[in-house]
Amino acid sequence: MSIVVDNIAKKYGRVLVMREISFKLAQSEFLVVIGPSGSGKTTLLRLIAGLEYPDEGEIFINDRKVSSPGYAFPPHKRNLGFVFQTSALWPHMTVEQNIKFGLKGLSKKESNFRVQELMEIISINHLQGRYPDEISGGEARRVALARSLAPKPHCLLMDEPLSNLDAELKDNLLEFIINTLKDSGTSLIYVTHDLKEGEQVSSRKLLLQNNSRQSGVPFP
């Protein structure tokens, strides 16, 4: 999957969050987005996912225009995965139901197999029947990761997915994420404010600064 972000700008009310953001992400490529708080990192992911309209510019996925001012191709048809800053697990569903939610076009047997497979890989099979309020913060992060990987997205958007985790767990999970995505040829846009963590993910970086344009990555 290729993603092209072309000259995007976004305002919240009168506050300009970002402007003139452009980059291209090729299939299987990893990109790290780094910047201080309020520089629009999360907003950039939300725009790519189709959860918000850009005020200026366009976004293309596989050469198809998916976002422009006032237009957004439905998020669920973009074939993206999204791991949010908070785990955002649905509290009324068990861990298994959370992971199964995004699966499409599979038989019940295939769905169960996919869920079991993921839970084993991520070492959360003991959480299967539990509800989100019965698991720890670290476990919730892993469930959120499994949920986003379950439908085999072509590109994964991750918004500071490992913040507030202890160092050892963080390193293990990061290694797992990188290996899994590399094996499956999935692209990744990884938002963080931690330079060291960013280095581990990819050498290709997009640096966002408050209320201004990007630096660090040539277009395309």
Place this chain on the structure above:
Amino acid sequence: MRTYLSMDKINNGAWLLIYLIFIISPVFFLMVETLNQLFSGNAEWLSLTLPTGRRLQLLARSTGLASLVALGGGLLGLLAGNFLSNWRPRVGSYLKYMILVLAVVPPYIHALSWASAFRFWNDFAGSTFLPELPMYGLFISWWVQFMALAPFGVGMALLGYELVDKSLVDAGRVMKSDFKVFKKVVLPAAAPAIAAGSAFMFLISLMDYSVPSLFQVSTYSLEIFAEYSASYEPVRAFLLAFPLMILMILAASVFQAAFRNMAMSPKQPRDVKPVPLSFPPWFLALQTLAIVLIAFQVMVPVISLVFVTGSFHNLVTPIMSSLREISSTLIVASGAALFSLFLVAAPASHVSGGGKLNYIWWPVLILPLTIPAPLIGIGLIHLWNHDLLVHFYRTLLMPVLAGAVRFVPFGALIMLARFKRVDTLLLNAASVLQKNNLHTFLSVKLPMFGKDFLAVAGLIFVLTAGELAATLLVVPSGQSTLTIKIYNYMHYGESASVAGLSLLILAISLTMGIAIVRLLARERQRS
């Protein structure tokens, strides 16, 4: 974590005691008096708790009517609440909360205006092939109660939708269609609020006898009033009300559980404008129908009352001849509102603190909401009609207390929801940095909660002004309120006078309602 919403424990304890004395005591008195009578030779009265024959029919009818009202309100809330929560008007973002305004208009005004509208339709339908609408009976009773109480159902649903954690919705949207996300994520999250709205409508409908009686439908609630009028025995009325109270406690439990869950939902992040959810055409058609119903609900009372009043003379004359009732109403409603200013904070603060005795405080807080209104009047009469208190008993203090007992618990619930959504760290920080309690009260608490208290007082003002069932029993002889006068006029059929006075009540209610909604909506945007 215990919050610091009250000035200090002693202060809070004192106000809780006053709350118990004034708000809970009439109900408590009835309970004690009932036990006393049962153990002193009147045990056969217990048979009143098991209705048979006609009374069983009345109970079934009342329950059926209230269930249908609640069902209608739940469905309307589900559809219209979702539409309104996604609606982002460019100007005046509080406009969507205006649906709540008509919640403060007394049900009998809806009854009068819808009866006029039905009559108008029948005049028109008579000359065509269109069917006529029934002017009496269960259908019009259901319709009027449904319309009168709809703002509660829609308002609670709207609140529920607004409290849904938007990150949960976003997480679903990248995987499934918007409508599937609505069904699987949004609806389960908003369901407690929708259920709370429906349960509240059920409660009010079950208690109300004014609307059904105007359309010649007898209800169980009216039977309680009749039993007391015939026997003058509060205990017999209390025992007769027992099956109704069981139903009300069940409804209140649903309301309470749902309301507590809702009040504990997380605070929303900044006000971003996400891409709106898209729904299938059939769902949009149903939502449009719900919005049209709401438009009718708002416009019919205003238009039909203006139409029936007919002339400026018909508006002014009844008002000029009712100046005494108007002043009594203002005194009573202001008194209850003033009472609420002092009494709503203590129980709400106590429950929001999550203390060990919460499982006792919750039922106590909502107890008066589960008691039929005539019983509250009966309890007040027998509690205050003593030689020692006779000087108070023969004054307007009694209708003030009737309004307070009925509506202060409701106000306390609103304050509880507000306290639950406050970041307790703000108050903890104030308590560390304060010079003294007064300093924190004036600089932090008053600016934070002052408008909420005013809004609650305003709400209790209009609800008390429109209260009938308990006020009718306790108003001193020779005195009357505007609502009682209108209710009496309605039975005599003086429609222009009734419409003129109702317009006055409507104007007062709407003015107050708009002020309350603006206050609460602004608070909500700020928090």
